[in-house]
Amino acid sequence: MSSQKLxxxxxxxxxxxxxxxxxxxxxxxxxxxxxNGTEEAPEREDMRLSDAFEVPSEGYEWTAHLIxxxxxxxxxxxxxxxxxxxxxxxxxxxRDGKRKGLSDNAAAERAIQKTIDTGYLVDxxxxxxxxxxxxxxxxxxxxxxxxxxxxxxxxxxxVEGREEGREEERLNTERxxxxxxxxxxxxxxxxxxxxxxxxxIRRMKMTGINRKK
Numbered sequence: 001m002s003s004q005k006l007x008x009x010x011x012x013x014x015x016x017x018x019x020x021x022x023x024x025x026x027x028x029x030x031x032x033x034x035x036n037g038t039e040e041a042p043e044r045e046d047m048r049l050s051d052a053f054e055v056p057s058e059g060y061e062w063t064a065h066l067i068x069x070x071x072x073x074x075x076x077x078x079x080x081x082x083x084x085x086x087x088x089x090x091x092x093x094x095r096d097g098k099r100k101g102l103s104d105n106a107a108a109e110r111a112i113q114k115t116i117d118t119g120y121l122v123d124x125x126x127x128x129x130x131x132x133x134x135x136x137x138x139x140x141x142x143x144x145x146x147x148x149x150x151x152x153x154x155x156x157x158x159v160e161g162r163e164e165g166r167e168e169e170r171l172n173t174e175r176x177x178x179x180x181x182x183x184x185x186x187x188x189x190x191x192x193x194x195x196x197x198x199x200x201i202r203r204m205k206m207t208g209i210n211r212k213k
């Protein structure tokens with residue numbers, strides 16, 4: 001849920017508060033980024049918007065909490081959210097299949113079956129294997145397509161800013177087309193994972209506080 005929606009829901013629950021003088025209390029926002037890329041990344045990292053400012057400026061800050069959700073990372077969080085752990089396993093099995101030289105289809109089918117055999121996402125993958133396979137193939141093809149476009153542009157000498165911008169626009173259009181098939185379902189799944197993760201993190205925080213007491 002976006003911060004704007006979160007704040008809107010909170011305020012709408014209190015009719016008339018927008019017209020009152022007292023300060024209106026709102027929920028403290030927490031923003032998390034799930035990272036499952038192939039480049040090395042820490043298990044957790046706080047990324048501050050101010051780090052991107054061209055000129056340092058005080059008065060505004062926004063912090064995103066990056067959580068590495070690749071297989072084998074953040075075990076405590078993963079164990080609290082089986083759906084997220086299953087997703088990480090699914091992606092890792094697909095990558096492992098590709099590293100072993102399997103075709104895209106074979107790697108996707110192998111990843112789905114191995115994830116089910118391990119006991120994760122059994123109901124989900126058992127019902128919509130085709131959609132899960134499409135998701136894996138779309139993600140892989142998207143990256144391969146991006147690499148092909150960049151290599152083509154480099155080989156043909158199209159490295160000027162305007163041409164590069166056109167290629168990027170074309171790439172974005174194709175990316176959106178490729179994502180369309182599986183995007184809506186995946187968003188719903190990730191939103192549910194995020195909701196569960198948020199609850200688990202808050203629960204762990206409260207456990208830590210109680211232990212300190």
